[in-house]
Each structure stands twice: as structure tokens, then as C-alpha cells.
Amino acid sequence: MRLIPSYSLLISIILLGLVSPTNAEIQGRNIFTRTDVDLSTKMVGEIVYVSLADFHRLIDAELKWNPIEAAATITTDERSIKVVMRSSYVVVDKEAYNIIYRAIFEDGSLYVPLITFMELCNKTLSGELLYFPERNMLDFVPRIYNVLDIKGDEKLNGYLVTLFLTKPLEYEYHLTDEGWLNLTLLDGEINTEKVSEYDLAPFVRSIKAYQFENSAQISFRLRNRKANFVITDQDSPPRITISINTDTDIVGLSGVPTWRKNNIELIVIDPGHGGQDPGAVGRKYGTKEKEIVLDISKRVRDYLKKKGLDVRMTRENDTFIPLGERTQFANRLGADLFVSIHANASERVEPRGCETFFLARAKNDEARAVAALENSAIRFEEEGAGGYDNLSDLDFILMDIVQNEYLKESSDLAELIQVEFSRHIRVPNRGIDQAGFYVLNRAYMPAVLVETAFISNADEERLLRNRSFRQDVAEAIAKGILEFKRRYQLSER
Ligand SMILES: [Zn+2]
Numbered sequence: 436m437r438l439i440p441s442y443s444l445l446i447s448i449i450l451l452g453l454v455s456p457t458n459a460e461i462q463g464r465n466i467f468t469r470t471d472v473d474l475s476t477k478m479v480g481e482i483v484y485v486s487l488a489d490f491h492r493l494i495d496a497e498l499k500w501n502p503i504e505a506a507a508t509i510t511t512d513e514r515s516i517k518v519v520m521r522s523s524y525v526v527v528d529k530e531a532y533n534i535i536y537r538a539i540f541e542d543g544s545l546y547v548p549l550i551t552f553m554e555l556c557n558k559t560l561s562g563e564l565l566y567f568p569e570r571n572m573l574d575f576v577p578r579i580y581n582v583l584d585i586k587g588d589e590k591l592n593g594y595l596v597t598l599f600l601t602k603p604l605e606y607e608y609h610l611t612d613e614g615w616l617n618l619t620l621l622d623g624e625i626n627t628e629k630v631s632e633y634d635l636a637p638f639v640r641s642i643k644a645y646q647f648e649n650s651a652q653i654s655f656r657l658r659n660r661k662a663n664f665v666i667t668d669q670d671s672p673p674r675i676t677i678s679i680n681t682d683t684d685i686v687g688l689s690g691v692p693t694w695r696k697n698n699i700e701l702i703v704i705d706p707g708h709g710g711q712d713p714g715a716v717g718r719k720y721g722t723k724e725k726e727i728v729l730d731i732s733k734r735v736r737d738y739l740k741k742k743g744l745d746v747r748m749t750r751e752n753d754t755f756i757p758l759g760e761r762t763q764f765a766n767r768l769g770a771d772l773f774v775s776i777h778a779n780a781s782e783r784v785e786p787r788g789c790e791t792f793f794l795a796r797a798k799n800d801e802a803r804a805v806a807a808l809e810n811s812a813i814r815f816e817e818e819g820a821g822g823y824d825n826l827s828d829l830d831f832i833l834m835d836i837v838q839n840e841y842l843k844e845s846s847d848l849a850e851l852i853q854v855e856f857s858r859h860i861r862v863p864n865r866g867i868d869q870a871g872f873y874v875l876n877r878a879y880m881p882a883v884l885v886e887t888a889f890i891s892n893a894d895e896e897r898l899l900r901n902r903s904f905r906q907d908v909a910e911a912i913a914k915g916i917l918e919f920k921r922r923y924q925l926s927e928r
Pocket residue numbers: 707708714715724776777778809
């Protein structure tokens with residue numbers, strides 16, 4: 436039984452108005468709670484008015500009267516509806532609606548025009564009001580949802596999404612090419628508004644919810660388009676779980692890269708070193724690379740966030756993260772760019788300047804030396820570096836180089852960062868170079884390593900200790916990233 440078209444209702448009301456005594460009552464029934472509510476009514480001309488004080492009990496809402504505003508607010512689980520005396524405007528949450536006829540105040544109670552107010556309720560509340568003028572009855576059929584809640588939990592190798600249900604539901608699912616995981620729940624009843632507001636970031640970019648006649652669909656847009664997922668259901672409590680496995684090592688290195696240049700949204704910033712690994716240490720002031728680069732990284736993050744990018748850091752405090760886990764982190768998130776931030780060091784005191792590297796076979800001894808320095812962080816890893824014992828063999832990591840897929844993009848990103856460096860900071864520009872950086876290995880996205888300045892050079896160590904220099908460095912890196920995003924998104928069109 437659906438709503439009777441309102442014009443026929445109006446006609447009925449008009450007839451009713453002609454024959455009914457002015458203080459008639461309508462019998463209200465809440466179909467779910469099985470409670471009856473007598474609704475006192477008033478006629479104003481031909482319009483039936485219903486008492487708000489009775490009406491709110493029918494829809495299981497709370498009523499608050501504000502004498503100063505001469506307004507009453509009824510509040511349900513989802514909405515608040517504010518009715519103001521002698522006004523035809525009703526505010527639902529923050530939006531105003533016109534119910535055509537003014538609310539009236541009589542016998543110490545607010546009355547609202549039944550038909551138009553009921554239509555407003557049917558538009559904004561979950562549940563349905565059905566009016567039967569010939570029988571003088573008003574039924575309220577509350578919508579009962581069977582999806583109660585959705586929760587996301589970050590796991591070591593992925594993400595777990597759990598849908599809590601009131602009862603077991605049959606379901607089907609389908610993954611689209613665009614990375615939407617569509618879950619259809621047969622006989623599902625969902626609060627579409629509430630469901631689409633769930634935040635499962637960063638593993639799920641967005642959620643859409645649809646209520647159909649005999650089913651409901653919840654669509655999750657997965658951030659990592661090549662993530663594996665497994666859907667299972669459990670009892671007590673009834674629930675459906677989606678485990679999204681984003682460990683790319685399990686997916687396999689031969690997987691097709693899914694990086695898309697028209698969609699650069701999530702940047703992983705990797706402050707080098709940390710914890711027991713101080714990185715390079717300045718000769719003059721004993722400045723630690725790990726502290727300087729963490730500060731610069733946070734500034735890069737803040738700048739990019741202000742520009743609307745999603746940014747995550749491999750570490751946000753002084754902790755040790757093994758080199759391999761840094762790119763794993765970015766892969767799990769399906770990050771679009773990976774930028775590792777460092778300060779350079781040399782055995783000699785003279786070298787100075789900034790330089791950005793990407794991962795490829797080193798072409799000269801200098802680049803090889805920088806990679807050796809940064810790779811030496813591996814000695815702090817408790818388990819050693821797995822099969823990589825011979826760190827003197829600087830090309831060791833090239834055996835499974837994923838970064839080959841992104842050579843062009845990574846070198847472009849390096850170039851753009853260096854361009855911004857020459858604009859914004861006054862240290863010599865050493866350009867871009869390539870070498871075998873372990874930390875960039877196995878990144879499924881363009882990845883660079885930035886050597887901001889030489890901490891081993893007294894002048895540059897002093898600069899690195901200066902807050903405004905670090906801000907300039909950070910802004911240059913961020914602008915390089917933004918320019919990269921702009922150019923690649925442009926070229927895709
Ligand atoms: Zn470093």
C-alpha cells in the first residue's frame with residue numbers, strides 16, 4: 436500500500452471537513468511498536484490540523500517546546516523537525532520546507548496541517564505515514580534497517596570491513612574495472628544516508644548506498660585497485676566481513692601496475708631514518724638527519740594537505756621503520772607518489788647542494804656513494820635485510836626492480852622537485868641522478884629520494900637547523916609534487 440495521491444486526499448479532507456465536528460480525533464497506529472495514539476485535530480476552514488504533541492508519539496520522536504521562539508522541535512533518531520508558531524516554514528535539520536499552511540497554537544498545543552506535514556515527514560523521515568481519511572486512521576510504518584553498523588579495522592596486511600546485521604542476509608558481490616566493490620544484500624534494508632557517510636579512509640575512498648525494492652547495494656570504492664579481497668559471513672552477531680588484502684607481495688611482482696596518472700591524490704612522505712638510526716650527523720652542531728627530515732616532511736604534508744591532497748607519512752615521530760616496510764606501507768595504501776626525504780652527507784666537508792634521486796642502476800660513483808649511505812640504514816634492522824647480505828654490491832636491489840615501470844615518471848618528479856629547489860632555496864642545485872636505493876625498491880608508484888642539503892657541510896648544516904629554510908625546502912618539494920600532478924593530469928586529457 437503506497438500513498439494515495441495527495442489531490443484525492445485533499446478532496447477527502449475537504450469532504451471530511453464539511454461533515455466532521457471540529458475537534459475530531461484521528462486514530463494513529465505505529466505498526467511496528469503496535470501502539471495506538473489518539474491524534475486530536477482541528478479544522479481551519481477545510482484544512483485538517485493535527486496536534487504535534489500527539490503526532491510525535493506516533494512516530495516515536497521526542498518533543499521539545501521552546502517558549503521563547505514559540506517553536507516546537509520533534510527529534511527522531513535521524514532528524515530534528517522544528518515547527519514555529521504561525522509560520523508555514525518548517526526546518527528539518529537545517530533545511531527549511533514550506534508546508535503551505537501556518538502552524539497554529541490552540542489549547543496549549545501546536546497544530547500542523549496534516550496532509551502537507553505528513554508529506555514532509557515522508558520525504559525526510561525513514562518510515563512511512565499512510566493516511567486513510569475514510570476510516571479516520573493514520574498509520575506509521577517505521578523503516579526497520581537490517582544493516583546496523585559498518586566498521587573498518589586496519590590489519591597488518593590490509594583492511595577488514597565488517598557489516599553488522601540484525602539477521603543473516605544473502606549477498607552477492609562484483610568488482611568493477613574502476614575499483615568499485617559492489618555488495619548487494621538481498622532483502623537488505625539500509626539507511627542510505629548513514630551508510631554513505633561512513634569513513635573507511637584511506638583503504639576505501641568512498642562509499643555509496645542504494646535502497647531498492649527487494650535489495651540494498653553498498654558500493655565501496657577501493658583505493659588499491661589491485662587489492663585481493665575475500666568476503667565471508669559469520670553468526671553471533673550476524674555479520675559480513677570483507678577482508679581487503681593489500682599486501683602486494685602476495686599479489687605478486689608480475690602484477691600489472693595500476694598507477695594512473697590522471698588520479699594523483701594520495702602521497703606518501705617518508706622521513707628518512709628514525710629511532711636507533713639517526714641518519715647522518717652534522718660535524719659542527721651534531722644535528723641529526725632523522726630530526727631534520729621529520730620536520731621537513733611534516734611541513735610538506737601540511738602544505739599538500741592545504742592544497743587538498745591526501746598525505747600519509749611512514750613515520751610521524753622518532754621511530755625506526757625498516758626500509759622495506761616504507762614502500763610496503765605506500766603499496767598497501769595504493770599511494771600515487773612516494774617521496775623519501777633525507778639530508779646528504781659526505782666524508783669531505785666541501786660538498787654541498789640539493790639533489791633528487793630515482794631508482795635505477797647508478798651511472799657514477801658519486802650517486803653510488805649516496806645510495807650506499809642511505810642503504811646502510813639496513814644495518815639497524817634486527818632481522819638483517821633478508822637475502823641482501825652483500826651491501827657492497829650496490830646494484831643488488833635491481834634484481835627485482837619494480838621501479839623500472841615508473842622510470843620516466845620518477846625522473847620527471849625528481850626533475851620538477853629540483854626545478855622548485857632552484858626557485859625557492861639558495862643552495863647549489865646538483866640536479867637529478869639515479870642509483871640503487873633500497874628504500875625506493877618495490878614501490879608500485881613513481882618514487883624519489885630527496886637529498887635536501889649536505890648536513891656534513893657546516894654552512895648547510897646551519898641552514899638545515901633554520902626553521903624558515905626547512906619551510907622553504909618543504910614548500911619546494913610540495914610544489915614539485917603539485918606541478919607533477921598538474922602536468923600528468925593535463926597530459927591524460
Ligand atoms: Zn638519509
